[in-house]
Amino acid sequence: MTVQGVRWTADQVLALAPDAASRKAGSRLGAAGPWSGAGSSGEGAVWGLCAGSGSTPYRTVVDLADASGPAYRCSCPSRKFPCKHALGLLLLWAGGEGAVPRAEVPEWAGRWIEDRRGRPERKKVAASSGPLSGPADPEAARRRAERRAERVTAGVSELEQRLADLLRGGLATAGRSGYGLWEETAARMVDAQAQGLAARVRELGAVPGTGPGWPSRLLEECALLHLLDQGWLRRERLPEGLAATVRSRVGLPAPADGPPVRDHWLVLAQYDTADARLTTRRIWLYGTRSRRTSLLLSYGAAGRAPEPALPVGLALDAELSAYPGAGQARAALGERFAPPAPTAERPPGTTTALATARYGEALRDDPWLDSVPVTLDRVVPVPDGDSWQLADADEDAALPLTAAARSRPGLWRLVALSGGAPVKVFGECGHRGFTPLAAWPEGPGEVVPLC
Numbered sequence: 001m002t003v004q005g006v007r008w009t010a011d012q013v014l015a016l017a018p019d020a021a022s023r024k025a026g027s028r029l030g031a032a033g034p035w036s037g038a039g040s041s042g043e044g045a046v047w048g049l050c051a052g053s054g055s056t057p058y059r060t061v062v063d064l065a066d067a068s069g070p071a072y073r074c075s076c077p078s079r080k081f082p083c084k085h086a087l088g089l090l091l092l093w094a095g096g097e098g099a100v101p102r103a104e105v106p107e108w109a110g111r112w113i114e115d116r117r118g119r120p121e122r123k124k125v126a127a128s129s130g131p132l133s134g135p136a137d138p139e140a141a142r143r144r145a146e147r148r149a150e151r152v153t154a155g156v157s158e159l160e161q162r163l164a165d166l167l168r169g170g171l172a173t174a175g176r177s178g179y180g181l182w183e184e185t186a187a188r189m190v191d192a193q194a195q196g197l198a199a200r201v202r203e204l205g206a207v208p209g210t211g212p213g214w215p216s217r218l219l220e221e222c223a224l225l226h227l228l229d230q231g232w233l234r235r236e237r238l239p240e241g242l243a244a245t246v247r248s249r250v251g252l253p254a255p256a257d258g259p260p261v262r263d264h265w266l267v268l269a270q271y272d273t274a275d276a277r278l279t280t281r282r283i284w285l286y287g288t289r290s291r292r293t294s295l296l297l298s299y300g301a302a303g304r305a306p307e308p309a310l311p312v313g314l315a316l317d318a319e320l321s322a323y324p325g326a327g328q329a330r331a332a333l334g335e336r337f338a339p340p341a342p343t344a345e346r347p348p349g350t351t352t353a354l355a356t357a358r359y360g361e362a363l364r365d366d367p368w369l370d371s372v373p374v375t376l377d378r379v380v381p382v383p384d385g386d387s388w389q390l391a392d393a394d395e396d397a398a399l400p401l402t403a404a405a406r407s408r409p410g411l412w413r414l415v416a417l418s419g420g421a422p423v424k425v426f427g428e429c430g431h432r433g434f435t436p437l438a439a440w441p442e443g444p445g446e447v448v449p450l451c
Helices: 010-014 020-028 084-094 107-117 119-128 138-169 172-177 179-191 195-205 214-233 240-250 352-365 410-418
Strands: 035-040 045-050 058-063 071-074 261-274 278-287 293-301 314-322 331-336 371-384 387-392 398-400 423-430 433-441
Touching: 010 020, 010 084, 020 084, 035 084, 045 084, 045 107, 058 084, 058 107, 071 084, 138 172, 138 179, 138 195, 138 214, 172 214, 179 195, 195 214, 195 240, 214 240, 240 352, 261 423, 261 433, 278 314, 293 331, 352 371, 352 387, 352 398, 352 423, 371 398, 371 410, 371 433, 398 433, 410 423, 410 433
Parallel strands: none
Antiparallel strands: 035 045, 045 058, 058 071, 261 278, 261 314, 278 293, 314 331, 371 387, 371 423, 387 398, 423 433
């Protein structure tokens, strides 16, 4: 199958944008006006020259045949991937062959495509020549692990004392002490090499003063943090699956050691969250044969988009390996056998009541789980006072949307797609409600990304 025969939708292209500003700027460049010399090949290459503020147009090329997802090259100074020119070029290509006709690859684009497609073979040759260094010392690795565990235990003990002081002094003191004390405690957890604890401490520090009922929310988060501390201190007594979950939640890295599962993985959703330190990308995949929903997590330094970027609605022929931990959805992307391709598959759906029950069952394996991936079948978005909810079309039940979902433009795309009729919706269901990430009309139709 040639990749060029597969034309994406505009929604699938815009889902690759690293941020809202790039999405908006790329949309403006999705018309033929600024482009010249645009063309495409039968092997998955798209290229073009985009007029900019200078006298020399920007050279933009996209490789769609990469099994790990599209790759981009542009002569503009932007450090975003894809940049607005790559997004605009893909939008132009998605519109049909009239604007981006079949053509011979120009020399400047062909050089880059040939070079990057040859890298996997060069890596295989380098790997076959054998490692440059000797085998790892298992005894040294064991000693390093023990030293890190000792540092984490010291950090956990200190955090337990901090929580005891907070509860002894009363939760009202948390509102007066300010965020600085929490940030100092988080820094101590970083020193103890417990990044997971540091992140949860920062979340605690953000709770005071967040509206009515914040002391109750703070107490709940303190209880979960205390439970995690005690799980670490007593990890030797826990079942292996739960112990692995505790180690993961504390922040100890572990390799994806599950057996590789090859499947055609439908890309359900992709979205980024960012803070001053890090950008985190979440990609939800559904195995059309294994019927397993898995999560890819990747990270990039602040201001840099993580890799990979996968178009929502296409399917990837690849292997995934699960990370350890009871009930964990996270997996690592292994060998990829073909570029993302269209599929008529959709994930099976369930009711809102069963979705809530699924989250409750997942908490038994991971009490710190914020949400689980769920596809809801035949639901209708309806207003609920100042909020919104997804109501079952065939039952008297509904799920409220999270505050984050209500503030996103995706809510109105979902409402427009439904028009009062039932739709299938994929998203994350948790104690704060449901966050829709993608939707399909009840009849034939493409997926609509909502994030």
